Amino acid sequence: MDFVWALAGLAILVAAGDVLVRGAVNLSLKLGIPALIVSLTVVAFGTSAPELLISVFAVIEGAPGIALGNVVGSNIANVLLVLGLPALIAPIITRDYDTRKSFLTMLAATALFMILCFSGPIRWPHALALLAGLALMLGDAIRGALRERAAARVTLDETLDQVDPAAHWGRTLGYIAVGLVGLPLGADLLVDGASGIARAAGISETVIGLTLVAIGTSAPELATSVMAAWKGRADVALGNVIGSNMFNLLGIIGVAGLVGPIPVGAEMTSRDLWVMLAAALLLAPFVFYGWRIGRRWGLGLTGAYGAYVVMLLG
Numbered sequence: 296m297d298f299v300w301a302l303a304g305l306a307i308l309v310a311a312g313d314v315l316v317r318g319a320v321n322l323s324l325k326l327g328i329p330a331l332i333v334s335l336t337v338v339a340f341g342t343s344a345p346e347l348l349i350s351v352f353a354v355i356e357g358a359p360g361i362a363l364g365n366v367v368g369s370n371i372a373n374v375l376l377v378l379g380l381p382a383l384i385a386p387i388i389t390r391d392y393d394t395r396k397s398f399l400t401m402l403a404a405t406a407l408f409m410i411l412c413f414s415g416p417i418r419w420p421h422a423l424a425l426l427a428g429l430a431l432m433l434g435d436a437i438r439g440a441l442r443e444r445a446a447a448r449v450t451l452d453e454t455l456d457q458v459d460p461a462a463h464w465g466r467t468l469g470y471i472a473v474g475l476v477g478l479p480l481g482a483d484l485l486v487d488g489a490s491g492i493a494r495a496a497g498i499s500e501t502v503i504g505l506t507l508v509a510i511g512t513s514a515p516e517l518a519t520s521v522m523a524a525w526k527g528r529a530d531v532a533l534g535n536v537i538g539s540n541m542f543n544l545l546g547i548i549g550v551a552g553l554v555g556p557i558p559v560g561a562e563m564t565s566r567d568l569w570v571m572l573a574a575a576l577l578l579a580p581f582v583f584y585g586w587r588i589g590r591r592w593g594l595g596l597t598g599a600y601g602a603y604v605v606m607l608l609g
Contacts, residue, residue: 296491297487297488297489297490297491297492297495298488298492299488300484300485300487300488300491301484301485301488301489301492301507301511302488303481303484303488304480304481304483304484304485304486304487304488305481305485305511305512305514306481307477307480307481307484308345308348308349308477308478308481308485308512309345309481309514310477311344311345311473311474311476311477311478311480311481314470314473314474314477315344315470315471315473315474315475315477315478317470318467318468318469318470318471318472318473318474319470319471319474321466321467321470322467322468322471325464325467344474344478345478345481345512346365346366346369346512346543346547347546347547347550347551348478348479348481349361349362349365349485349486349508349512350362350365350366350547350548350550350551351550351551351554352479352483352486353365353486353500353504353551354551354554354555354557355554355555356483356486356487356490358486358489358490358500359551359555359556359557359558360499360500360501360503360504360558360560361486361489361490361500361501361503361504361508362504362547362548362551362557363412363417363501363504363548363557363558363559363563364500364501364502364503364504364505364506364508364509364563364567365504365505365508365509365512365547366543366544366547366548367504367505367509367563367567367568367571368504368505368506368508368509368510368567369509369512369513369539369543370405370540370543370544370571370574370575371505371509371567371570371571371574371600371603372509372510372513372517372600373513373516373536373539373540373543374536374540374574374575374577374578374596375574375596375597375599375600375603376510376513376517376596376597376600377513377516377517377520377532377535377536378520378532378533378536378588378593378596379592379593379594379595379596379597379599379600380517380520380521380593380597381520381521381524381532381593382524382588382589382590382592382593382596383590383593383594383597384521384524384525385524385525386587386588386589386590387524387532387533387581387587387588388587389533389581389582389585389586389587389588390585390587394533394534394537394582395582395583397534397537397538397541398537398578398579398582398583400432400435400541401537401540401541401575402575402576403428404428404432404540404541404544404545405540405544405571405572405575407424407425407428407544407545408425408544408545408548409568409572411424411425412559412563412564412568413559413564415557415558415559416556416557416558416559417548417552417556417557417559418552418556418557419552419553421552422548422549422550422551422552422553423549423553425544425545425546425548425549425552426545426546426549426550426553428545428549429541429542429545429546429549432541432545485508485511489503489504489507489508490503492507498608499560499562501560501562501563501567502607502608505567505607506604506607506608516535516536516539520532520535533578533581533582533588536578537578540575570603577596
């Protein structure tokens with residue numbers, strides 16, 4: 296039953312996160328907030344709401360290992376799976392997209408996060424440092440987007456093509472209500488189920504966070520990237536992965552750390568944080584030299600993730 300509850304919670308999270316984003320974007324556009332700002336803030340926060348709620352509920356319910364494992368595991372899965380599996384379908388072309396600045400910002404966020412983990416447990420001062428980094432990142436992104444408004448509108452159309460700002464007020468508010476109710480419900484079910492699985496299997500909550508919860512919360516990004524590959528648009532995946540990883544480290548743990556302390560286990564500092572850093576550094580040749588992520592790389596990345604999961608569960 297724990298597994299059933301975990302899967303049910305994950306399904307509710309994904310659905311609630313989707314309708315919350317639709318409702319929040321519709322409401323923002325109805326209120327006259329510029330679509331560009333909506334794209335960079337409301338959409339970014341809304342799509343990360345499931346991971347955020349999981350981490351907050353995990354800390355509240357005394358399972359902080361799930362919170363930390365979720366973020367670290369999601370960042371590893373984002374690089375190795377979210378880029379690896381689509382590359383098996385179609386090559387990911389990186390030379391046409393300049394992600395160097397975003398990549399360096401992600402490495403800085405990773406370094407800050409690791410330093411705080413090694414000085415852990417993560418408490419409110421650490422959390423404030425992470426949130427300050429997030430504020431700087433968002434401010435820089437908004438300034439950059441305003442400078443390149445024409446290019447930003449292309450991304451905006453792709454991001455917001457599923458919303459309808461002319462939708463009836465009742466539907467818009469209904470989306471938001473369903474999302475606000477569904478997210479905490481789904482997070483509560485998933486955290487309870489994942490904790491029960493960890494206890495029954497005799498493994499740590501951190502490992503469950505690194506595997507089951509991390510893969511589950513990365514499923515929407517994975518599905519989006521795979522579908523984009525089928526449509527010949529796998530090239531959008533790299534920027535999405537970099538942005539998601541930055542928000543995971545700075546925003547999710549930043550908020551969860553304000554709710555309560557998050558212990559950092561010995562295995563996390565001796566193994567998992569370094570795997571996360573290595574996965575991030577794997578992106579360097581694709582970012583700086585425009586290497587194509589072809590099927591061989593896709594197989595290698597996917598295989599590396601499989602090996603990591605086997606090591607965790609072994």
